[in-house]
Amino acid sequence: MAGDPAMDIQIRTITEEDTAAFDRSLERAFGQQWTDEERRAERAIFEIERNLGAFDGTEIVGTAGAYSLTVTVPGGSVPMAGVSAVGVQPSHRRRGVLTKLMRRQLEDIREAGGEPIAGLWASESSIYGRFGYGMAAPVAAFEIERDRSAFLRPHEPEGRIRMVDKDEALKECPAVFDRVVTERPGMWARSDIWWEHSLSDVERWREGASALFFALHESAHGIDGYAMYRIKPEWKDGLPANQVRVREQIAETPEAYEDLWRFLFGIDLTKQVEAWPRPVDEPLLWMLAEPRRLDFKIHDGLWIRLIDLPVALAARHYSVEDSMVFDVRDPLCPWVGGRYALDVGPEGAECRPTDRSADVVLEAADLAAAYLGGVRFSLLRRARRAEGDPATLRRADAMFGWDPLPWCHEVF
Numbered sequence: 001m002a003g004d005p006a007m008d009i010q011i012r013t014i015t016e017e018d019t020a021a022f023d024r025s026l027e028r029a030f031g032q033q034w035t036d037e038e039r040r041a042e043r044a045i046f047e048i049e050r051n052l053g054a055f056d057g058t059e060i061v062g063t064a065g066a067y068s069l070t071v072t073v074p075g076g077s078v079p080m081a082g083v084s085a086v087g088v089q090p091s092h093r094r095r096g097v098l099t100k101l102m103r104r105q106l107e108d109i110r111e112a113g114g115e116p117i118a119g120l121w122a123s124e125s126s127i128y129g130r131f132g133y134g135m136a137a138p139v140a141a142f143e144i145e146r147d148r149s150a151f152l153r154p155h156e157p158e159g160r161i162r163m164v165d166k167d168e169a170l171k172e173c174p175a176v177f178d179r180v181v182t183e184r185p186g187m188w189a190r191s192d193i194w195w196e197h198s199l200s201d202v203e204r205w206r207e208g209a210s211a212l213f214f215a216l217h218e219s220a221h222g223i224d225g226y227a228m229y230r231i232k233p234e235w236k237d238g239l240p241a242n243q244v245r246v247r248e249q250i251a252e253t254p255e256a257y258e259d260l261w262r263f264l265f266g267i268d269l270t271k272q273v274e275a276w277p278r279p280v281d282e283p284l285l286w287m288l289a290e291p292r293r294l295d296f297k298i299h300d301g302l303w304i305r306l307i308d309l310p311v312a313l314a315a316r317h318y319s320v321e322d323s324m325v326f327d328v329r330d331p332l333c334p335w336v337g338g339r340y341a342l343d344v345g346p347e348g349a350e351c352r353p354t355d356r357s358a359d360v361v362l363e364a365a366d367l368a369a370a371y372l373g374g375v376r377f378s379l380l381r382r383a384r385r386a387e388g389d390p391a392t393l394r395r396a397d398a399m400f401g402w403d404p405l406p407w408c409h410e411v412f
């Protein structure tokens with residue numbers, strides 16, 4: 001009934017008996033009806049003991065879950081609670097149910113230990129900042145008319161493209177992916193079950209386009225890149241107007257990168273090529289004759305929440321040796337807030353609570369945003385989200401900055 005306070009809502013971990021009600025609540029929250037095929041695909045990656053239900057009496061009215069992922073950070077990787085399946089039924093919205101779920105989930109992750117950060121993709125960018133999540137790895141999308149996609153420079157292909165079916169893609173792509181994932185902060189490692197899931201190609205996920213096509217790039221060194229894409233068929237006034245939807249393009253070398261994009265821009269019967277999610281430091285912008293035609297847009301992608309701040313900060317590498325004291329505000333998770341000294345020396349990084357005076361004052365969400373090297377502290381200061389002397393913030397920028405920029409390749 002409208003007006004019921006959220007205090008009547010009980011949060012608990014779901015059990016096998018709750019899964020149908022859990023799914024139903026999530027479907028209602030997202031306004032979707034899953035097919036059996038989709039349910040099977042989701043079940044394969046589901047970690048039931050990591051999923052919470054918000055119960056109004058015996059009915060589940062809200063949900064929040066997590067996957068056990070490992071995400072690349074600059075120079076290393078850390079376990080990450082990959083938060084997902086978050087939803088509150090329209091009948092119970094804006095009564096604090098999500099807030100209860102988020103608090104409980106963050107406490108659970110902290111108590112379980114082992115995951116110094118949580119991460120998520122948000123349906124709306126307004127939702128998670130209040131829970132201490134920061135925009136750590138923005139993503140880009142582009143959409144280009146094929147007849148405006150000429151490259152600036154002439155090109156001799158370095159390798160060849162081989163089109164394969166899904167079984168062969170499942171055999172060949174993971175090795176390429178595994179070599180790339182360690183280089184790029186924000187990417188998470190794909191286990192075998194996640195590969196199966198990512199390529200499960202559920203009908204509804206195709207949104208009217210074809211099943212996935214797979215193209216491998218083979219050079220003298222073997223397979224060093226691949227692309228997965230769909231075709232949305234279209235004929236207009238007797239003319240072909242297909243759209244190529246690039247789901248994933250992964251390349252180990254600049255040569256494979258160029259060959260694969262030239263292949264994707266060259267597919268016959270195509271009017272337009274679109275790709276999402278792409279890294280914000282997309283080299284294509286510097287390779288095309290008309291970069292503006294890419295219609296390159298950036299928005300939030302992976303959001304990060306610090307759970308164990310000293311462990312998280314010590315787990316990554318830094319671009320220069322230096323020391324910095326952060327005063328971190330975190331009303332939601334008081335165990336995260338406090339003053340910390342980060343000392344980066346030749347042996348690596350150490351992060352400890354300190355009484356030293358602060359160089360940088362900011363909220364936990366903003367330190368999380370800077371964690372993967374995706375945003376500079378100087379920029380956060382101009383956004384009035386970090387305080388500190390400009391010269392000191394530039395030193396912090398030099399410490400945290402990393403190449404390549406963070407990117408998350410897939411929604412979880």
Ligand SMILES: CC(C)(COP(=O)(O)OP(=O)(O)OC[C@H]1O[C@@H](n2cnc3c(N)ncnc32)[C@H](O)[C@@H]1OP(=O)(O)O)[C@@H](O)C(=O)NCCC(=O)NCCS
Pocket residue numbers: 029030086087088089092093094095096097098099100121122123124126127130
């Ligand atoms: C997003 C969602 C889970 C929020 O649940 P909820 O129980 O209504 O959230 P709460 O009542 O705890 O809201 C907490 C605060 O966040 C704000 N908020 C919540 N969802 C918001 C949204 N989508 N946009 C803007 N503000 C939002 C509330 O207004 C409230 O602010 P206040 O404390 O200043 O009043 C719910 O709207 C939903 O299920 N939406 C559809 C599915 C979805 O988008 N899920 C998220 C997937 S990543």
